[in-house]
Each structure stands twice: as structure tokens, then as C-alpha cells.
Amino acid sequence: MTVAEPSTSSTAVDTSSLPVAYPVSSLSSTQNHHNETSPTPSTSSSPLSTRQGVPQIPQRRTYRGGFSTSICDIFRNPARRTDCCAVACCGVLSSDRTRYLLTGERPPPLWKRVAMYLIVPAIFIAAMNYFAVDVPLPADYDDSSSSSYNKPGDDSSKESDSGPRTTKVAPLPLVVSFYVYIIILFARGRREKQKIRQDIMAKIYIERARERGEEVDALQLQQFIRSYSWDTWAAHRRYSCYRHDYEYGADGVMVVGPDVDQDGQVIEQDFCSRLWDCLSKTFFGACCSCWCQCCGICALAQEEREINRLTGNEEHTMDYITFQPYSEYFPSIQNLRDNQISSPWQHAKSISLLSVKLLKNVAAVLIVLLLFALTDIDSNFKFSNMLVLLLTLGQAFFIEYWVHWRWNRFHLSFDSVVKYFACGFLLTTPMAIAFEAVILTLTGLIVMVISVFVIASDDDMADEVVSRDKRTMKDFMVKHQAVFVFAIFLNAFLVAAMVEEMVKYFGYWMVVVPDLLPKNNRQQDSDTENEDGINEANQDDRVNNRNGNATERHTSAKSTGIGITVAMVSVALGFACCENIMYVFVYSPPSLGVEISTLVARSLFPVHPLCAALQSIGVCKRDIEGDRKYGLGRIISPAVLLHGSFDFVLMLSAYLQQVETIEEGNDDDNPPAESTQEATSEDLLAELPALIAGVVIVVTGCVYYVKESRQQTARLESLDNEARDHNSLLV
Helix, strand or coil: CCCCCCCCCCCEECCCCCCCCCCCCCCCCCCECCCCCCCCCCCCCCHHHHCCCCCCCCCCCCCHHHCCCCCCCCCCCCCCCHHHHHHHHHHHHHHHHHHHHHHCCCCCCHHHHHHHHHHHHHHHHHHHHHCCEEEECCCCCCHHHCCCCCCCCCHHHHHCCCCCCEEEECCHHHHHHHHHHHHHHHHHHHHHHHHHHHHHHHHHHHHHHHHCCCCEEHHHHHHHHHHCHHHHHHHCCCEEEEECCCEECCCCCEEEECCECCCCCECCCCHHHHHHHHHHCCCHHHHCCEEEEECCHHHHHHHHHHHHHHHCCCCCCECCCCCCEHHHCHHHHHHHHHCCCCCHHHHHHCCCHHHHHHHHHHHHHHHHHHHHHHHCCCCCCCHHHHHHHHHHHHHHHHHHHHHHHHHHCCCCCHHHHHHHHHHHHHHHHHHHHHHHHHHHHHHHHHHHHHHHHHHHCCHHHHHHHHHCCCCHHHHHHHHCHHHHHHHHHHHHHHHHHHHHHHHHHHHHHHCCCHHHCCCCCHHHHHHHECCCCCECCCCHHHHHHHHHCCCCCCCCHHHHHHHHHHHHHHHHHHHHHHHHHHHHHHHCCCCHHHHHHHHHHHHCCCHHHHHHHHHHHHHHHHHCCCCCCCCHHHHHHHHHHHHHHHHHHHHHHHHHHHHHHHHCCCCCCCCCCCCHHHHHHHHHHHHHHHHHHHHHHHHHHHHHHHHHHHHHHHHHHHHHHHHHHHHHHHC
16 A cells, blocks of 8 residues: 655545445544644544534544554453464564555565575675684783683694784674675664554544545645654664553543553453553653553554454454465365364365465475485484484374374364464464563572672671682572572473463464354354264355355354364474474483483473363363453463472472582582492482472372363353253244
């Protein structure tokens, strides 16, 4: 969409070809706390608002730029799925979908993005290393001041005893070109996002002008966009402040804000929304009435919410990335379910283009890794290591087979399982790493402050810190165990459990599949399903013809609940699979035996799938049983408690073993005299209580899930029976 250039005369813009998605009110907004109002689309006033005796059209409350939601509304409404995609994958999925709905432009192919953002920078770095030249060091340079130069103990410095010492320096033109290229990439991306935001604002302006029955003046349209140029610029900066966009009425009472929606109703906040309010009101929010923006996440979420409203895509009718409509592939999936076709080949033929792309990319990566392992280029990744990688993937696929295909293949399609697993593997894992780094930094600061006070109160420890004795930390670990236990508690429950369970929930919530779209008429088909939730009659005609919707799915409440559980477990399996690969090949020493033992140890306790199943109980209560009290906090609390307890026991056991080693004098300064076999046996014996406690925690979680699942199944069956009785009365 292009915006007409301003002219000296009032030139009307032809808006006959622009569809109006939903009726909205006058462009002028109510007065906010900055005493700013949105410009009206025309200098003349609307007849409906000025003519005496004619009722005035109520205004839609708006925010800066005419948006229908605040820029800080991300995660506020648990029913919105688009906000999650603004966080995942640096907002690329959300931005691509917004651009496609706005202009019809498809994103560039994957190979082009990989070349621009990965291959070209890698070539620059390789070239700088290859063409680096030796530069002599200053004669008075101190070797101990930096590790960047050759030190006396290095081989390179020994070779240079007869001559001046040197260091490698990349050519200046290459260095400058590299940084210029990076700056151009950032500037290009931000300019594209700002252009999309301006186009959305223009579309809002035109929509509201047509609502008022007025022509759009190109000059005033440009003036309206320019009046919010600062907000547009600030919304998509890496780090910026965006002025509060809440609205206040003439009496100073907030009409739209953190606790009031656009209908004037008080919003019932849950754990996530309260946490977000706490974060948004700190720092800039409290002292200068600004939202603190980071990487344009809030702006991307706001723009996707707005374009969904403008184009009528709020119900999600197509996939991300490929933008394939559900109506192109879901009828064949529904046919397999209705006719209970169990052929794996038929299920594989019915998947969407997105799933096909995902499976092809996985196959291509595995083939490349196999060829790399066969070439012996890297001694740490041989064919045996490739087999360990396949076993790591196979462990997740084996559990997925029993959870989905063996028992529940008709409650959730194979296509949806591929998408959920890929989301857990590709999207939730980077999100967890990023968020854990932030939370770990905050908790580290807390523990550091506590440690400073503890050391200040201990004169002997303070003297050791001043003298920088290398045993200071070890003595601190032994004397002040409460501080380390507190740090372990924060690490287990906040850094690991809370963050990972939240990202797994959002990983499930950000994937929209036709299998689990909201159903308003599920009860109409409850009487035609057997005890497993499978329709006994072929429903093809009804699926394709009822209300003209080819993606409408009719299942019982029980079947939908099973589908939700399988979906959340699939996300958790994808997350756990990626995490296992990292532990096996990144965090473990490059030894085949260590890799296999690490994989076996992490496979014995399927904590992630179990926690996802616990979360599904709360999701079903909220989405199927209609219990709106179940927000994010209540949904993830049982999973966080189980996950945190499991991690806390293992971390505490490792810490206590380290303390015992220090007390016995068998640390690094005083290596043990006994044999390695005896030390290994003692280590295994010391870890036995932690392993037993871990088994008890996992078994307790399984028992709790089975109990809650059976109770919920009975409630869902009761809902289906009520729907069946209701249909019988209607007949």
C-alpha cells in the first residue's frame, strides 16, 4: 500500500478498492494524559456528530497512531496468540505475516536470508583472519595487561625473542566494510518495519474516514502520519522509550488502561499480565511515563493485532511462513479422521506445505551432517557421534510415537504434531536460552549483594577477599552454605523451571492449527462420536458445506482435550530433544562414552513431557470447561513445582558433594590418593539419594497427573452427555 504524496491542493484519495474490515468510529480520539488528540481526516465535521436531533456515533477509544490496542498490551489478553510470535525468532514470523496481509508481499526465501545474515558476515570474518598481518607491538607494552597479545609463555613470543614482538591485525578496509555491512542490515530492517507501521496507520486513517462518509485528503493523511513520526521511529529501535498511550477522559479517569479494556470492563489479570505490569511500570514507566521498548517486540505485536482486525484475519485462517490457507489441506485431514484411516502414507500425504518444508529441511540437515561425519574433517564428530545424534532424535520420536500415533492419532493430526514439535525444537529453545540469561543475571546480582553483606560481616573472610586467596571461594562455600542453597533455589525454580515452563506454554500457544481452533458448536456433533471421540459417520459434506467453512472441525470435548495434551507434549518433546543435543554435544566433553552416558541419564527422567501434560490440565479447564480463573499462573504452577523440585534436588546434591570434597581436602589443590575406580564408586554412592529423590518426584508427578486427568475426563464426558441430551431435546 502506498501513501499519496502531499500536495498544495486538497486531493482526494480513491478508497473504493480498499475493503473495510470492521466498523470503527471517528478518527478523533478522546483526550489522553498527554493532552493529545488524533487529527481528524477532514476539516469538516461529520454530519452525524453535529446535526441536532441525530444520535452521535460512539467513538472507538484509540491509542497513538489510531491503533486499537496499546503498544504495551503484549501478553495482556491470554486469548491472543499473535503476541507470542512477536517474541519468537526475533519477530520475523510476525513481521512476515503482517507484511503479507498488508501488501500481499511474500518474505524472501530462506536461502537468501541465510546468505545475508549468516554467510556474508562469516565470509567477512574469515577474510579478516586470512588477510591479517603482523604488526609490531610497542617496546614499552606490558604483556600482563591484556591477553590479546603474545605473552612470554607463548610459543609465538619465544620465536620472536630475536626480533620485535608482533600481533595479528586485520586489514582496516575489511574491518570497516564488515561494520558498514552490519549497520546497513540493521538500518534496512528498521526502515522496512517503520514503513509497515506507517502503512498500517494510513489504512486505519482511510478506514475511519470512509466510516464517516468523507473523502480522504492526501495532504492531511501525510500530516497525520508525520505527527506520529517520533512514535514510529521509537517503536522499532533496538532500545527506546515510547510515551504512554493510555487514554484518560475529561474527568481524568482512565478509560483505557492496564485494568480497563475498550468496552470499559475491568480486565481480570493473571500471573503473566501482573508480571508484565510490574516490569512495564518500573524504571521509565514510573519516572517519566514511558514504555521501555526492546528490539521492537511490542510494536510488532501491536501491528499484527491491528492488521488482523483490519483484514478480518483474527480467526487465523492460514499458516505462518507459507501462508497456506487451512481450507487447502484440512479437509483431507478431516476425511482421514472421520473414516478412521490408519495408513501412515495417507496421513503423510495430507500434511500442509509448512510441514513438508520442515521435514525436508530436517532430512537435508541430517544428510549434510552424515556426510560431514564420514569425511572425518572434525575428529570430535565421527560416524559414531552421528549415531548418538540419531539416538537422541530417536528417543524423542519414540515417545512421540506412543503419545500420538499409537494411541491418539485421530485426536490430533500428524501435520499438527510436526508443527508443534518443530516449534518446541526451533523456537522455544532459543527463547529459553535468552530469557534464562536475563533471569540468571538478575538472580546473580541478588546473590552477589547478599554475598557482599555476608563477607562484610565476617572479618576473616573479608581479609581473604582483600588478599585474593584462591581458597576464598571454597571457604565461603563451606562456611556460608545458606547463601549457596538460596542461589541453587533461585536457579532451579526461577531460572530453569519457571522460564522453561513458560516458554513451553507459549510454544504451544503460538502455533495455530485447524485441529484446535475454537469451537462454538462442538456439542452439535457429540452425539455422533464414539467413546474415543471419533465420528462414526463420514462428515465430509458437513465439514465442507456447513456455513461455507472448509476448516470447521467438529469433535467432542473429550477428543479436544486429548488433542491439547498431545500438542503440549509434542512441544515439550521438541524442546527436550534440542536440549538433550546441547547437553550431549556442547556441554559434555568430546568423548563417545560421555555422550552416551549423558543421553542415557537424560532419557531416564522425561520431566519435560510430564510437565507439559500437567500444563494441559489447566489449559483444558480454561479453554474447554470455561473456567476463566485459570490464567497462566495457575496453568504452569504444578509444572514449575515439579520441574523446580527435580532440578533443586540434583543441584543441591552436586553442591553438597563439592562441599564434602573441599572439607576432606580432595579438591583441585589436594587431589585424592585413592584410585579412580574407588572415587567413581563413591561418587555413584553419593549420588544415589538424589537419584532416588528424583524418581520419587517424577512418580509423584505421574500419579498427580493420572488423578487429575481421570477427573477431567469425567467432567469432559459430562459436558458431551449434556450436549447430547440437549440435541435430543431439540430433535
